[in-house]
Amino acid sequence: xxxxxxxxxxxxxxxxxxxxxxxxxxxxxxxxxxxxxxxxxxxxxxxxxxxxxxxxxxxxxxxxxxxxxxxxxxxxxxxxxxxxxxxxxxxxxxxxxxxxxxxxxxxxxxxxxxxxxxxxxxxxxxxxxxxxxxxxxxxxxxxxxxxxxxxxxxxxxxxxxxxxxxxxxxxxxxxxxxxxxxxxxxxxxxxx
Amino acid sequence: xxxxxxxxxxxxxxxxxxxxxxxxxxxxxxxxxxxxxxxxxxxxxxxxxxxxxxxxxxxxxxxxxxxxxxxxxxxxxxxxxxxxxxxxxxxxxxxxxxxxxxxxxxxxxxxxxxxxxxxxxxxxxxxxxxxxxxxxxxxxxxxxxxxxxxxxxxxxxxxxxxxxxxxxxxxxxxxxxxxxxxxxxxxxxxxxxxxxxxxxxxxxxxxxxxxxxxxxxxxxxxxxxxxxxxxxxxxxxxxxxxxxxxxxxxxxxxxxxxxxxxxxxxxxxxxxxxxxxxxxxxxxxxxxxxxxxxxxxxxxxxxxxxxxxxxxxxxxxxxxxxxxxxxxxxxxxxxxxxxxxxxxxxxxxxxxxxxxxxxxxxxxxxxxxxxxxxxxxxxxxxxxxxxxxxxxxxxxxxxxxxxxxxxxxxxxxxxxx
Numbered sequence: 001x002x003x004x005x006x007x008x009x010x011x012x013x014x015x016x017x018x019x020x021x022x023x024x025x026x027x028x029x030x031x032x033x034x035x036x037x038x039x040x041x042x043x044x045x046x047x048x049x050x051x052x053x054x055x056x057x058x059x060x061x062x063x064x065x066x067x068x069x070x071x072x073x074x075x076x077x078x079x080x081x082x083x084x085x086x087x088x089x090x091x092x093x094x095x096x097x098x099x100x101x102x103x104x105x106x107x108x109x110x111x112x113x114x115x116x117x118x119x120x121x122x123x124x125x126x127x128x129x130x131x132x133x134x135x136x137x138x139x140x141x142x143x144x145x146x147x148x149x150x151x152x153x154x155x156x157x158x159x160x161x162x163x164x165x166x167x168x169x170x171x172x173x174x175x176x177x178x179x180x181x182x183x184x185x186x187x188x189x190x191x192x
Numbered sequence: 193x194x195x196x197x198x199x200x201x202x203x204x205x206x207x208x209x210x211x212x213x214x215x216x217x218x219x220x221x222x223x224x225x226x227x228x229x230x231x232x233x234x235x236x237x238x239x240x241x242x243x244x245x246x247x248x249x250x251x252x253x254x255x256x257x258x259x260x261x262x263x264x265x266x267x268x269x270x271x272x273x274x275x276x277x278x279x280x281x282x283x284x285x286x287x288x289x290x291x292x293x294x295x296x297x298x299x300x301x302x303x304x305x306x307x308x309x310x311x312x313x314x315x316x317x318x319x320x321x322x323x324x325x326x327x328x329x330x331x332x333x334x335x336x337x338x339x340x341x342x343x344x345x346x347x348x349x350x351x352x353x354x355x356x357x358x359x360x361x362x363x364x365x366x367x368x369x370x371x372x373x374x375x376x377x378x379x380x381x382x383x384x385x386x387x388x389x390x391x392x393x394x395x396x397x398x399x400x401x402x403x404x405x406x407x408x409x410x411x412x413x414x415x416x417x418x419x420x421x422x423x424x425x426x427x428x429x430x431x432x433x434x435x436x437x438x439x440x441x442x443x444x445x446x447x448x449x450x451x452x453x454x455x456x457x458x459x460x461x462x463x464x465x466x467x468x469x470x471x472x473x474x475x476x477x478x479x480x481x482x483x484x485x486x487x488x489x490x491x492x493x494x495x496x497x498x499x500x501x502x503x504x505x506x507x508x509x510x511x512x513x514x515x516x517x518x519x520x521x522x523x524x525x526x527x528x529x530x531x532x533x534x535x536x537x538x539x540x541x542x543x544x545x546x547x548x549x550x551x552x553x554x555x556x557x558x559x560x561x562x563x564x565x566x567x568x569x570x571x572x573x574x575x576x577x578x579x580x581x582x583x584x585x586x587x588x589x590x591x592x593x594x595x596x597x598x599x600x601x602x603x604x605x606x607x608x609x
Contacts, residue, residue, distance in 0.1 A: 009590070010568065012537070013564075013569050014593070015569060018220070018568075022216070022217050023217065026214070026216055026217070027212060027214060030210045031207070034210050040209060040210075043210075044216060044219070047216060048216055051220050052224065055224060055568065119204075126202070127205055145202060146206075
């Protein structure tokens with residue numbers, strides 16, 4: 001079954017169409033929701049509920065357009081809303097490892113010498129950095145860098161002016177840059 | 193640490209947390225069953241019917257049937273397909289033009305891709321097909337794809353079939369020379385929102401990754417950027433071209449159960465047949481039609497047409513234009529167009545309606561179990577007639593399930609020699 005066939009089937013009430021869409025898009029949707037919510041159970045709820053909304057509202061979907069971008073925008077938006085309801089409040093002084101706190105990581109003017117961190121350690125730092133962003137900032141980072149969405153698409157998806165998206169990306173990069181200062185070499189950086 | 197490292201890290205982080213084989217489908221099924229919000233799917237309005245018809249027209253005109261599986265094996269004569277199997281490899285990404293087929297109604301082709309998992313690579317190219325004199329052919333609705341998934345360290349393979357409307361090609365050349373361009377460049381793709389890259393099929397290793405430099409910062413001049421921007425594949429190839437032939441039915445008007453159906457203006461190629469169909473609507477209501485093209489050895493998929501008329505016949509009956517793919521064999525001396533029934537969607541869905549549909553199909557030899565609620569239904573095929581294969585049985589039932597049927601016996605025989 002192809003995607004358009006699945007959508008037409010679903011519009012006729014045939015749930016086999018939904019099965020196809022779930023199988024095709026669930027992993028990417030779960031990963032997107034997981035990165036934004038930072039909570040696996042919440043991500044599963046978001047994705048399940050979004051698929052159910054697709055099921056209920058499929059009449060509104062124009063099947064001449066590709067499904068994935070529309071659906072992933074819905075996932076990102078729903079993830080932000082869900083995250084705001086269950087906002088994780090982490091202490092700035094919470095110790096994350098070996099005496100390093102978020103406050104340490106967020107310091108832009110880190111005078112420690114650059115050191116090449118192992119991949120695993122670097123990924124742990126990024127995870128911690130994501131936790132420190134607001135849901136909206138996480139969504140902009142995820143949509144821009146994980147889903148490769150343009151700022152125009154992000155603006156539509158989040159129902160937010162493009163200028164605000166630019167500002168959020170700037171703020172997100174600034175905060176992440178601070179957190180990741182130790183692993184960014186002076187010659188590189190966040191090019192966008 | 194550059195942007196692409198961050199992207200790779202994001203993918204790696206989330207792949208650990210959400211593995212490729214994670215499956216929430218059972219939970220969604222349960223949630224669907226528990227959905228109790230009262231809502232009634234409306235009867236299709238004329239405009240809705242029209243929009244559905246537009247889909248069907250596009251589908252069939254493009255040579256891809258809505259209820260069809262296995263495009264290549266079913267609706268293109270196998271002996272007329274040209275195997276090309278030309279592979280071009282750029283920066284670890286191999287793209288192969290596998291085969292192509294061309295006639296006066298459509299061009300069909302298949303290409304495949306093989307690339308390392310998590311490579312910075314868009315798997316949704318901008319595809320253009322032109323004749324060698326620059327005439328661009330428009331992609332038609334439909335096509336298919338598959339692949340992806342597999343072990344985390346394995347390469348990703350996917351295959352895509354595309355159809356193009358070839359009716360703008362003038363004359364009846366014996367062969368056509370074509371140029372296929374598959375443009376995976378970031379700028380080309382990101383300037384087309386409809387091609388925004390997402391994950392690979394089959395739960396593959398997440399989305400592609402790249403930048404279009406729109407956020408005001410200068411993209412890092414890393415080799416990764418040039419790798420993405422320069423990835424354009426161009427294939428030049430030639431195909432035999434089969435012209436459309438006008439054919440006439442032995443009898444062009446058949447009356448059954450009070451409905452007179454006339455078929456004319458039949459234009460036939462080895463893979464796709466177009467014709468006009470005029471019929472009076474029972475009860476003066478809007479009825480669609482489900483048809484099938486049949487030869488001695490090949491049955492086409494079922495086509496459900498629910499469109500509004502494109503014209504009125506001289507005797508005042510509404511007429512629709514029908515396109516149907518069917519691989520009619522070279523040695524066929526005739527084919528048949530069967531109008532199986534006229535149809536209207538049955539709504540709202542209900543348990544009572546589901547039981548009635550189960551009984552109806554049981555009388556035809558199909559044992560089915562339907563679970564329906566106002567939002568939709570699921571159908572399991574428990575048994576079907578011995579002389580029909582499983583996929584055909586499934587197609588047949590789904591093509592007419594929850595449709596009010598006005599039945600008759602309208603069969604048109606079209607001699608080919």
